[in-house]
Amino acid sequence: MTPLGTTPRPPYFAVVFTSLRAEDDEEGYGAAAERMLELAAAQPGYFGVESVRGADGVGITVSYWESLEAIRLWRRHLEHVAVQEQGRAKWYSSYRLRVCRVEYDNAFA
Amino acid sequence: MTPLGTTPRPPYFAVVFTSLRAEDDEEGYGAAAERMLELAAAQPGYFGVESVRGADGVGITVSYWESLEAIRLWRRHLEHVAVQEQGRAKWYSSYRLRVCRVEYDNAFA
Numbered sequence: 001m002t003p004l005g006t007t008p009r010p011p012y013f014a015v016v017f018t019s020l021r022a023e024d025d026e027e028g029y030g031a032a033a034e035r036m037l038e039l040a041a042a043q044p045g046y047f048g049v050e051s052v053r054g055a056d057g058v059g060i061t062v063s064y065w066e067s068l069e070a071i072r073l074w075r076r077h078l079e080h081v082a083v084q085e086q087g088r089a090k091w092y093s094s095y096r097l098r099v100c101r102v103e104y105d106n107a108f109a
Numbered sequence: 110m111t112p113l114g115t116t117p118r119p120p121y122f123a124v125v126f127t128s129l130r131a132e133d134d135e136e137g138y139g140a141a142a143e144r145m146l147e148l149a150a151a152q153p154g155y156f157g158v159e160s161v162r163g164a165d166g167v168g169i170t171v172s173y174w175e176s177l178e179a180i181r182l183w184r185r186h187l188e189h190v191a192v193q194e195q196g197r198a199k200w201y202s203s204y205r206l207r208v209c210r211v212e213y214d215n216a217f218a
Contacts, residue, residue, distance in 0.1 A: 003167050004127050004205050014209055016125060016171055018113050018159045050127045050205075052163040058112050060161050060169040062125055068212070087217075094218035096113050096159075100123055100209035103177070108196075109203035 005048035005064055010102045012047060013065045019087075019095035021057040029091045032083050039079060045070025064102075071099055114157035114173055119211045121156060122174045128196075128204035130166040138200045141192050148188060154179025173211075180208055 021029070040046055045066035053059035065071045074080060087095070130138070149155055154175035162168035174180045183189060196204070 003165070004129060004203055007205075007207075010207075014125060014207065016123060016209075018171065020113060050167070050169060052161045052167050052169050054161040054163060056112070058159070058161050060159060060171060062127065062169060062171075092217060094113055094216070096116075096214065096216050098116075098119075098123065098211045098214040100125075100211050102207045102209050105205065105207040107203070107205050108201060 003050070004107075005050050005062075007047050007064045007102070007105070010104050012102050013068055013071055014100045014102055015063045015065065015071055016098040016100060017059075017061045017063075017095065018098075019059045019061075019092045021053070021059065022091060022093045023057070024090050028086075032086065032091075036080065036083055039077065040074060043070065043074045043077070046074075068099070068101075112159070113216075114159050114171075116156050116173045116211070116214070119213055121211050122177055122180055123209045123211055124172045124174065124180055125207040125209060126168075126170045126172075126204065127207075128168045128170075128201045130162070130168065131200060131202045132166070133199050137195075141195065141200075145189060145192055148186065149183060152179065152183045152186070155183075177208070 037049060040063055047064035049061065049063040051061040146158060149172055156173035156175065158170065158172040160170040
């Protein structure tokens with residue numbers, strides 16, 4: 001088995017979130033990150049997630065969705081919005097968020 | 110400064126490559142990965158890259174491009190094609206490659 005996401009045939013949508021952690025509040029950050037993965041997975045139109053954080057503090061999380069509307073609703077989820085504010089206030093020194101339409105894909109194993 | 114990519118206003122394109130490393134040939138893999146980053150950066154229409162590999166062997170690399178045509182040319186670059194074959198033969202136990210159009214984005218810091 002693989003920790004990589006399984007997604008349907010394109011087109012579908014991806015949110016690419018790349019970030020650099022501030023070295024602060026590891027415990028609070030970890031709990032919030034785990035809760036957000038759990039909450040995202042319960043949203044309508046959610047297909048899956050792939051997430052990595054390296055030793056240098058750079059992280060990339062890609063979540064997959066059925067539609068731009070599903071992404072819009074997730075980004076505006078009240079608990080998520082509160083966590084986004086904490087992210088800017090203390091957990092991230094910088095981030096980029098890119099909302100994408102997956103045009104084509106392929107997989108190995 | 111940030112290790113995160115700087116990209117122009119959308120639309121532009123992203124290649125999201127998520128992979129699980131086979132525990133094999135660390136040295137050969139590292140050299141090839143470094144060479145591919147260098148070679149990609151020299152391609153026409155290349156905008157940047159963000160890349161992380163975690164301790165669990167899962168890696169995510171996102172590269173940014175001006176057009177689908179620029180991505181097509183990079184995927185068919187002869188040296189890159191040879192490395193792709195080695196990747197399937199020994200470096201990855203699985204991977205997913207998704208070619209995306211970035212619809213909108215935002216940045217913090």
